[in-house]
Amino acid sequence: MAKFTKKPNELIADIEYSKTPPTDWMDTPVEFKEHTFCWGAKGKNLEIVGFPNARDWSPVEEDWKLPQDWENIVMEGIKDRLSKYRSFKLFMDICVRCGACADKCHFYIGSGDPKNMPVLRAELFRSIYRRYFTAPGRVFGRLAGARDLTLQVLKEWWYYFYQCTECRRCSVFCPYGIDTAEITMMVRELTNLLGLNTDWISGPVANCYMKGNHLGLEPHTIKSSIEFFLDDIETITGIRIEPSFNRKGAEVLFVTPSGDLFADPGTYTAMGYLMLFHEIGLDYTWSTYASEGGNFGFFTSNEMAKRLNAKIYAEAKRLGVKWILGGECGHMWRVINQYMDTWNGPADFLEVPKSPITGTVFENAKSTKMVHITEFTADLIRNGKIKLDPSRNDNIILTYHDSCNTARGMGLLEEPRYVIRHVCNHFYEMPEDTIREKTFCCGSGTGLNAGENMELRMRGGLPRAMAVRYVKERYGVNMLANVCAIDRATLSTLMDYYNKGVRVTGVHELVGNALIMKGEKQRETNLRGEPLPNIQQKEGA
Amino acid sequence: MMKMLVPLAAVIVLIIIALAGVEAAGMQALFGIAIPYIALIVFVVGMIYRVMDWAKSPVPFKIPTTCGQQQSLPWIKQGKIENPSTCFHTFIRMALEVFLFRSLFRNLKTEMKDGKVVYGSDKWLWLFALIFHYSFLVVLLRHIRFFVLEVPFVIEIIEALDSFFQVGVPLLYITGVSLLAGALFLFIRRIAIPQVRYISLPADYFPLFMIIAIAITGILMRYFIKVDVVAVKNLTIGLVTFNPTVPEGIGSIFYVHLFLVCVLFAYFPFSKLVHMGGVFLSPTRNLANDSRMVRHINPWNYPVHVHTYEEYEDEFRDKMKKAGIPVEKE
DSSP states (O other): OOOOOOOHHHHHHTOOTTOOOSSOGGGSOOOOOTTSSOOBOOHHHHHHTTOSSOOOOOTTSSOOOOOTTHHHHHHHHHHHHHHHOHHHHHHHHOOOOOOTTGGGOHHHHHHOOGGGSHHHHHHHHHHHHHHHHOHHHHHHGGGGTOOOOOHHHHHHHHHHHTSOOOOOHHHHHOTTOOOHHHHHHHHHHHHHHTTOOBHHHHHHHHHHHHHSSTTOOOHHHHHHHHHHHHHHHHHHHSOOOOOOBSOTTOSEEEEOOGGGGTSTTHHHHHHHHHHHHHHHTOOEEEOSSSOOOOOGGGGTOHHHHHHHHHHHHHHHHHHTOSEEEEOSOSHHHHHIIIIIHHHHOOOTTSOOOBOTTTOOBOGGGTTTOEEEHHHHHHHHHHTTOSOBOGGGGTTOOEEEOOOHHHHHTTOOOHHHHHHHHHHOSOBOOOOGGGSGGGOOOOSOTTTOOOSTTHHHHHHHTHHHHHHHHHHHHHHOOOEEEESOHHHHHHHHHHHHHHSTTOEEEEHHHHHHHHBOOTTOOOOOBOTTSOBOHHHHHHHHO | OHHHHHHHHHHHHHHHHHHIIIIISOOHHIIIIIHHHHHHHHHHHHHHHHHHHHHHSOOOSOOOOOOSOOSOSTTSOOOTTTSOOSHHHHHHHHHHHHHHOHHHHTOEEEEEETTEEEEEEOOHHHHHHHHHHHHHHHHHHHGGGGTOSSOOHHHHHHHHHHTTTOOTTTTOOHHHHHHHHHHHHHHHHHHHSHHHHHHOOHHHHHHHHHHHHHHHHHHIIIIISOOOHHHHHHHHHHHHTTOOOOOTTOOHHHHHHHHHHHHHHHHGGGSGGGHHHHGGGOTTTSSOSOTTTSOOOOTTOOOOOOOOHHHHHHHHHHHHHHTTOOOSOO
8 A cells, every 4th residue: 555645735625515426325335445444354353252144254355254144144133132222212312403513513614525524424323223113214215314235335434433533523513412423332342242353452462461551561561661660760860760660569559551661752652651740759559460541442342341340349359458459541541531440340349549648539430439640640740749840841832622532521721731730831822613522533543543544634633733733822831731542643644744843742741851859960851851941041141 | 435425316306206297197196286285194194103113112220421520528529500400501512402402512533643543623513404404493493484374473583684684585594495495414424434434324315305405495496486476375275174186387396395395394304314312311311310229120130140148148158157157047
C-alpha cells in the first residue's frame, strides 16, 4: 500500500456536507478506501483468547473466510443481545431520524460521508433488525426501511462500525439519548462471533490477556522501563526514587495504561506520577500482572472486556492493598465508572478510599474503591500538601482536551482543570462547543489508533484539530493537555498533521515539572530535558 | 422521491376509502363504531406490549451519558441535573427531557466555512418540535369534550386559553393552526436539508402526512365544512358508554377525520411513534451516575475465563526473580 500523503487542505477540500450521493444509501455499496480501515485480526491472537473462526484474513480480499453458516451466527447473536440489553432494543425502535445527531460525529464532520452520520450508521444495522425482528419489516421490506442480510451488508458493517470511536457525542444531542456507542459495541460483538476483529485491537487484547498489558511488556521489562524514568528523574532533580513492584501489604495499588511506560510523551506523565508519589510518601505499589488500565477488550466484546478487567481486583486482593488509584486514561475510566464493579465486584475486600495524606474520604468511589489520579491530586493541592512552582511551565501555553469517555461516561471535567490551573500559568480553553460534554474525539479511540488507517484518523481528528488551531492562532497555544494515554499518542500525530508546533502532554507531566520536591537540586530542565523557562531568562539576563 | 410519494399515496387512498365507505357504501357503522374500537384496542394493547417488552429487558450496566461535572470532591460543584447522582436529580433530568426536550435544545449546526469548521446555535428544530408536540397534546385534550357529558372545568380553561385571540366564529383555536404549522415545518425540514432527506424513510413521511391530513380535516370541519356537532357528540358518547349509535346527518368529512385518526392510532405501536413511550426508558438518561458509589447488578452476569496470576507467574517466574520482583512460589 502506498504511503498516506494527502495534505490537510486536500483532505478538507473533499468535504461537502450538503452533497449527498446520487443513489439511496441502501443502493450505495461500501467501498474500502485506502488508509481508512485497519488490517484484519491475526489467527494466533484470536486463538489466545479462544475466539471463534481464528484465521488470518484480509478485509481487502473478496473472501473473508467466514464460517459456512455465518448468517445464522449473526441472527442468533442479534437475538441474544436484544434479550440482554434494553439499550440495544430500545435504540433499535425509537429513533425518529430527526437528524439532530447527524453533524455531531467527528467522522462525519471530517469526511462528509453520510454513512458516518450517527443516525445512518445505526440504520446500517437497524435495517437488518427491522427485516428479521419486526413485523412491518418482514411484511413491507424496503418500504419499511428493511433489507436482507448479505455479505455486502456485513462488509459495510465492518467498515463503518470500525469507524466509530464510541465517543457518545451523538448521544448528548439525541432527544432520546440514543447512544451509537451501544450499537457499535453490539455490532462489533457480532463481527467477533465471525472472527472479524482488527489486528490493532486483537493484538493488544491477546497481549493484555497473557502478559497483563496491551503492549505485551513482560514483568522485568516493566521494571526496567520504569528504572529508565528513575534515572532521568535523578538527573533532573537529583533525587533517586525507589518504587516497588507487586509488593504485598502496600496501602494503594496504582494502575495506569501501559502506553505511558512505552512512548513519549506518555513516559513523561509516568515520571510525573513517580515524582508525586515519592514526594508525598505514598505507600503504594505497581503491579506487573495488573499492568494495564486501558481495556481493548471493551472494543471487542463485553465478555472480553470483563476478562481483562478482572485482573485489577484480583491483584488488589492478592496484594492485600486497601484501595486502588488509577492513572490518566480515557476509556479506562468509562470502564471503571460504569462497568468494573458490575462485572467483577463487589470489591468488599477493599476499604473506602481515603487519602493517607489529607484524610479525605472519596465517597464517590465508595463501592468501586478506585480513585482517579486527578481527583487525588486535586485534593492534595486543595489541602496544600504539595508545593508547586507553575512558572516552571511558563514556556507552555496550554489548552485542555477532554477525553470522550471521562467527559461523557463519567463527568470528570473540573478535577483536571483544577490541577492544571495550579501547575500552569497560561491556560486557555478551546471554544465551548468543542470541550466538556461536547468534546471531540481524538479520532483514533476504540482501537483505531493504527497506522494503516491514517486518513480515517486524520479525518476523525479534524474537528479537534480545528479547535486547537483556533486557540493556537488566538492565544499562541503550543501545548495540548489531556488525561488519556491514547490521546497522548494520537493527538501528537494529529497535531503534527494539522497544527505543527503544538505538542501534547499529560496533566501529570505538568505536575511533575511544577512539583517542588524536598531535597531536590536546582532544576535546570523540565521532564523532557529541555531548559526550564526561568533558567533561559537568567541566561538571557 | 418514491420514499415520499408512497406514503402520500397511502394517505390519499385512506381518505378515498373513508369517503367511498360512507358515501357510496353507507358503511357509517364500520367507520363510526367498529374501526374506532379496533383502533383503540390495537393502540392500547400494542403500546402496553411495546413498553412492557422494553421494560422487562434487562439493564446490565449503568450507562448514563454524563453532560456535566460528576459528584466528586465536596468543593467541586457538581452538575446535578446534567450529571445526576441521586434519584431526585435523575427525575429532574428526565422531566426536562420529556417536557422541554432538553437535549434537542443543545442542538448545534456544523458548517464548513473557508476551510474552517464552525458551530452555530440551531434551535429551530427544538422550537418547532416543542410547538408540534404541545399543540398535539392540547388538541387531544380539547377533544375530551366529545367524550364526556359535562365538560370538565380544566378543559374549558384550556379551550379558553387556546382561543385567547378571540378571532373568528367559531373562535380560532391556536393549537389547531400551530399543530399544522409544526407538522409542515418538520416536513419541509425533512425535504429541504439534504442530509435529513437522505436519511428519511417512508416511515418518516407517513405519520407526518397523516397528521397534516388530520389537522386539515379537523380545521375544515370546524371552520369551513360544518358538521352537525350534536350528532357527532351523540356518536362519541355512544362509543364511550358502549352504547354505540350512528346518528343521521354527520358529514363525510367527519368520517374521513375519524378514520385517519384511527389508522394513526393503530399504526402507532408498530412505528417510530413509540418514541413517546420509549423516551422514559432510555438508559442513557434515566439512570443516575452513581456506579462508583453503589454497585449496579447485571442480572445475567456470568463467570468468565481469566488468565490468573498463578498462570502468569508460572510463565514469568524466572524473569521476575531475576528482576527482583517478588513471587508467590520460589
